[in-house]
Amino acid sequence: MKLLLRIMLAIALVNLAPAVAAAPKDAVASPALQKEFDGFIEKFRAALKANDSAAVAGMTRLPFMNDSAIRDAAQFRAKTYASSFTAKNRACLQRGKAIYDRDPDKNDSYFVFCGELIFVFTKTPAGFLFTDISVND
Template sequence: MILSRKPVALCVVMMLLLGGLPQVWAQGLNARIDPVFNAFWIKFKAAIARNDKGGVADLTKLPFMLDGKDLDRAGFIKQYGSLFTPHVRRCFARVKLTKDQDAYEIFCGQQIFLFGKVDGVYKFTEIGVND
C-alpha cells in the first residue's frame, strides 16, 4: 500500500513544480529588467497601441537608419506606417522582451526590434532581420 502512494505523490509533486516553472521564469526576466527600461517600455508600447507616430519618434534614436538612409524625425514619421504595420502593432501588444547584455529586443515575425541606451536614455535604436 505504501509503495503505491509513492509514485502518485511523486507525480503530484512533479506536476506542482513544473506547473510553477513558467511563472518563475517570467519573474526571473522581470527581475532582470531595468526599472528605467520598464518605464520606457510602458511608454513605447502605449505609443504603439495609440498609433502615435510622434510619440514613437520621441522615443526613437534619431537619425534612424533605414535602408542605408538616415531618417530625421519627419522622415521617420513618414515611414512609420511601413515600420509599424497593423501586424507589428498587434505583435507589440503580446510579445515578450528578451534581454541581450545591456539591450533589449523583441521578435515580430522576420523582424527584430532593438532597444538600448543612447546618451544614458533608453531609445528604440534599430530594426534587424530575424534570421
Template sequence: MLLASSVPASAEEEPVASAAVQQEFDAFIARFRAALAADDATAVAGMTQFPFMPYLDEGGSSDAAAFRAESYPRFLAAKARRCLARRNAIHDREPDGGETFVIFCGDLGYYFHMTQDGFRFTEVGPND
C-alpha cells in the first residue's frame, strides 16, 4: 500500500549547508562583519572576489582599488553595514553544487560564494 506524502510538492526542503560549509561561512561572515563595523574598506576588499560585478553596473570593480573607491561607498554605506550586521544569511546550493549565502537588505541581496580560496563577497543583486 502506498501512502501519499503529507508534504505538498511546493514545500520542498531548502538546501541545508553541511556542518563544514556552515562553519566556514560563519567564520568568514564574522570577519566580514568585523571589517564592516570598523568601516574598513581595505579589509572588505580583501574578502571580495574580483571582478566584482554588481547587477546595476556594466563595468563593476576590476580590482581592490576600484572596489574601495566605487563599490564600497555605493553598496556598503552605514545603513547597509548595519543591516548586514544583524540579518541572517540564507544558504543556497547552486545547480552545479556551488555553495552560496545571501543576506537581503532592502532592495538588494548581498551574495557570498564558496571559491577555491574560501568564501568571498561576490556580488550585489536585486532582492526579487
C-alpha cells in the first residue's frame, strides 16, 4: 500500500513539474520602458496636481475606452474627468505606486489602484497614454 502511494505521488509530481515551470513570472519593465513611463507619469501627476483637465485629456487615448460618446477632449473633460478625477482620486494617483504588467498580446501597461478604481496607462505608438478606468474587484 505504501509503495502504491509513493508511486502515485511520484507520478503526480512528474505531471506537475511542467506546469510549475511554465507558470508566468512577475513582469518586469525594461529600464528604457520604465524611464519612458516615469517621464509620462511625472507630467500626468503635475496635470492632476494643477487640476488641469485639458492637460489630462491631452495625455489620454481618445475615444476614451473606445466609447464614441467620449471621442474628443471636451467630451472626456465633461463625461470622465469630473466624475473619475475627484480630489481623492487625484491625490491617490499622485502618490500611488504604479504596477507594471505585460498582457499576452505584449501590450505594456501600468496600473494605479485607487480604492474601487484601477487607472490604466498603456504604451502606444504615440508613447504612454491614459487608456482605461476599471473596477477594482
